[in-house]
Amino acid sequence: MTGACAVLKVSFEKSLKNYTLHIDLSVGEEIITLVGPSGSGKTTILNCIAGVSHPDEGIIQLNDKVLYETSKKPLAIQKRNIGYLFQDYALFPHMTVEKNIQYGLKDYKLVEKLIDIVGIKPLMDSYPHQISGGEKQRVALVRALATKPDALLLDEPFSALDEKTRVECQDELLRIHEEWKIPIILVTHHMEEAKKMGNRKIQLNKGKII
């Protein structure tokens, strides 16, 4: 990352089945929480930023890197260096937890520490189908952080965790953010979580910021 302030600019339109998604936001070195009912376009926003899908028009820019611009070829997902924790975790089912985390590993020391803190050390030799939803979520979080991303997208990252683990993981994410100072967008259904984690809260309804 460059010495300048990290910033993620997102301004685009995308037609969805029942409405058009309009989004215009700028995320600095902060955590933004996205809240809104199911189907309000939260995951689509994350998908467009990550490069999994593309807007119809607009611009998405991370620091000085243009990720998407109308009528230009979008930057490939693998060149964006954006960490993404998918809602359904998307762990590699044929790899052990350890191999999942090592897949895109860049910062070994950090990962070793994280594995300890989120409490997944005993799971390293297990396959994803052998662990619980909450454990999968923590593995996916560590995997997303292991690539040392320039921005982080988290789609309901703590939804399957019990209260105690949830608080521990939230605190750890806040600590990492303090250290890395990267833009983080966090989708959540919990108002309390949005309040605790977010420097700003953005409410979405039918594709519009309200």
Add this chain to the structure above:
Amino acid sequence: MNYTPLWLSLKIAGIATIIVLIMGIFLARILSRNQFPGKRIIESFLLLPLVLPPTVVGFGLLFLFGKNGPIGSLLLKWFDFQVVFTWVGAVIAAIVVSFPLMYQSAAASFGQYDKNIENAAYTMGSSKWKVFWTVSLPLAWPGLLAGLILTFARALGEFGATLMIAGYIPNQTETIPLAIYFAVESGNTNEAIFWVIGISMIGFAALIWLNWWSGRNILRFTNNQ
């Protein structure tokens, strides 16, 4: 006893299977990821040998690869090589008739897992090539292997199209199905029975192994054991 039909059959079916595997994966991958006008027509064309009588496929191949055919004449002119009445013709016949089985298996295998698993790998900076070898292929492998076995079995049993393009030349294009037909025709029942039992055992063993293997591997990523 002359075992040439066995070795010929294994050689022809083996080569055809390898070519069909590569072509099937390649085309299934391209067609399943891209939407374009005329896609269904191309897919239907690829599956056509499944519903056509093998003699029609054989007729088509004779037309294409015959001395005066569009491909046959070029091969003759450039390489002084003729496909008709050679084992290469039998390989081409086996490829065409067994391709739809591999294509269908491959298309289903690449379509059955969550696409976000590949997307997650991309977000970690992996190249398309790395994602294909380390994520897509291992996840699709059980279905691909099923397609592979069916392809091999179909190629091994090919008769009609093979007879039309490769003919019956003992020790050169005499595969097991052809050997059976001509043994019966010449009243050599014992030889026919030998090959009937032989090819049935190969097919049966392949299917038993396939059922056992796929049962085991489908459970592998889903069972909480």
